[in-house]
Amino acid sequence: MTTELRTLTPAEWDTFYATLERAFGVTESKEERELYRDLTEFDRTIGVWEGDRCIGTAGAFSFRLTVPGGASLPVAGVTMVSVAATHRRRGVLTSMMRQQLDDVRARGEAVAVLVASEPVIYGRFGYGVGTFEMRAEIDTARVRIAVPEGTDDVRLRYASVSDAEVHRRCEEIYARAVAGRPGMLARQPGWERMPVLDPEKDRGGATALQCVLAENAENAEDTDGTVLGFARFRVKPQWSAAGADGVVVLEDLEAVGPKAPQAAAALWRFLFDLDLTSKLTARNRPSDDAWLHLVSDTRRSSLVLRDSMHVRLVDVGAALEGRTYRTPVDVVFEVQDAFCPWNEGRWRLTGDAKGAVCVRTADPADLALSVRELGAAYLGGVSLASLAAAGRVRELREGAVAEAAAAFGSDVAPWLPHGF
Known part of the structure; x- marks a missing residue:
C-alpha cells in the first residue's frame, strides 16, 4: 500500500497523537493531551498515512531562542517525531525530516532545535548536541551549603502554584532570565501552562507541585515584596529503619536581578533544610549552576551530565x-x-x-x-x-x-x- 505525507488537520489529531503515544510507550493524562492539542501548530505538523492508518508523526513549534550576545532568534522546535514499529527502515523518517527542514527554510528560520529521545538518530540529519543538562542527587544529610553575605535579607514564603498572580510573577522571573543565558526559550502564548502541568501519574509518589517565592525582606512591613526568584518542587516521603529519609525533587528554580545570588542561595538552603528529608534531586540544571560553588562536597552530589538540546543550522x-x-x-x-x-x-x-x-x-x-x-x-x-x-x-x-x-x-x- 502506498503512503502519503500530508499536513495534519484538527480532525486527525487524535489518531496522530495515539500513534505518537504508542511509539513512545506512554499514555498521557487528559491534561497533557489537552495542552499539547492546544499548542499544536497544525500548519507545522505532518503525518505519514497508509490508508486511514497514521504510521509517522512529526511537528514543530515556533519558538524564540536566546543566542550568545542576547539576541532572540525565531527557531523551529522539532517535536512529536515517531515512526510506527511496523514501518521501520522504509524512509518514513527521512521523508518527514526532508519536508520539515524545507519548510523551516521557507519560513525564514535559520535554526532548528530538538530534544532527542534517542540521540543517535539525528546526527545524520545535521543536528549536533548544543546544550547539556546537569542532574544531581545531593546527600543533604552530609552536604552543607554556605550562602553569600546578604542571603538573610531574602524572605521566603510558600505560594500556591495555582494562584494566577503567583504564576504571573514566576513567569516574569523566567522571562527576565531568558535573555541572560543562551539556549533558553522565550515562552510563547500557551507555553506558560507547561511548567505547572502536574499530572498525578508523573509524581512518582511525591506530593503535588509546591512553590516558594524569594522576596526582598528589607522592608519588614511590606507583605507583598519584590519577587527575586522562585522554586517549584515536590517532596517524596520515605522512611527507613533509622527514621525519615524523604526526597526533595526540584523541578524549577530561577532568580534574577542584583540580588539573584542571595535569592538563589536562600532557595537552595531552604530545599536543603526541609524537615524529614535527606536527599535533594535536581533533574535539569545548567552545567555551570552557581550552587556547585556553595556546597561542601560535590562528590556526594552525584553529578551526571547528559545531552539536552540538539541544534541544526538550516x-x-x-x-x-x-x-x-x-x-x-x-x-x-x-x-x-x-x-x-x-x-x-x-x-x-x-x-x-x-x-x-x-x-x-x-x-x-x-x-x-x-x-x-x-x-x-x-x-x-x-x-x-x-x-x-x-x-x-x-x-x-x-x-x-x-x-x-x-x-x-x-x-x-x-x-x-x-x-x-
Whole structure:
C-alpha cells in the first residue's frame, strides 16, 4: 500500500497523537493531551498515512531562542517525531525530516532545535548536541551549603502554584532570565501552562507541585515584596529503619536581578533544610549552576551530565550572523551538509561582540567541518577546539581553531530549562 505525507488537520489529531503515544510507550493524562492539542501548530505538523492508518508523526513549534550576545532568534522546535514499529527502515523518517527542514527554510528560520529521545538518530540529519543538562542527587544529610553575605535579607514564603498572580510573577522571573543565558526559550502564548502541568501519574509518589517565592525582606512591613526568584518542587516521603529519609525533587528554580545570588542561595538552603528529608534531586540544571560553588562536597552530589538540546543550522549564513562573538573573528569555513546542500561550500564569518557578517566566499578555507559541528558549537557550550581534538574539525590555517573557539565561546553555559 502506498503512503502519503500530508499536513495534519484538527480532525486527525487524535489518531496522530495515539500513534505518537504508542511509539513512545506512554499514555498521557487528559491534561497533557489537552495542552499539547492546544499548542499544536497544525500548519507545522505532518503525518505519514497508509490508508486511514497514521504510521509517522512529526511537528514543530515556533519558538524564540536566546543566542550568545542576547539576541532572540525565531527557531523551529522539532517535536512529536515517531515512526510506527511496523514501518521501520522504509524512509518514513527521512521523508518527514526532508519536508520539515524545507519548510523551516521557507519560513525564514535559520535554526532548528530538538530534544532527542534517542540521540543517535539525528546526527545524520545535521543536528549536533548544543546544550547539556546537569542532574544531581545531593546527600543533604552530609552536604552543607554556605550562602553569600546578604542571603538573610531574602524572605521566603510558600505560594500556591495555582494562584494566577503567583504564576504571573514566576513567569516574569523566567522571562527576565531568558535573555541572560543562551539556549533558553522565550515562552510563547500557551507555553506558560507547561511548567505547572502536574499530572498525578508523573509524581512518582511525591506530593503535588509546591512553590516558594524569594522576596526582598528589607522592608519588614511590606507583605507583598519584590519577587527575586522562585522554586517549584515536590517532596517524596520515605522512611527507613533509622527514621525519615524523604526526597526533595526540584523541578524549577530561577532568580534574577542584583540580588539573584542571595535569592538563589536562600532557595537552595531552604530545599536543603526541609524537615524529614535527606536527599535533594535536581533533574535539569545548567552545567555551570552557581550552587556547585556553595556546597561542601560535590562528590556526594552525584553529578551526571547528559545531552539536552540538539541544534541544526538550516541557513548557515543567517544563523552565524544572528549571534555575536566573544572575541574578534575572521575565519572561512568549508561546510559539508549533504542533507541541506544549500549550506555546502565556503562561508566567511567576520564579527565581534557588536555583530557579525557571514557571506559566501571563494577565499581559501581556514576550517573544514560539517554543519553538525557548527550546530554543536553555535550556542557556545561545545568548543570548536574540543571538536578539532576529536578530529571533527580540520584546521587548514594555523591558529584558526584557537581563534574561532575563543570567539564562539559563551560566558555562561547554554541551557534548555524544559523540553517540548
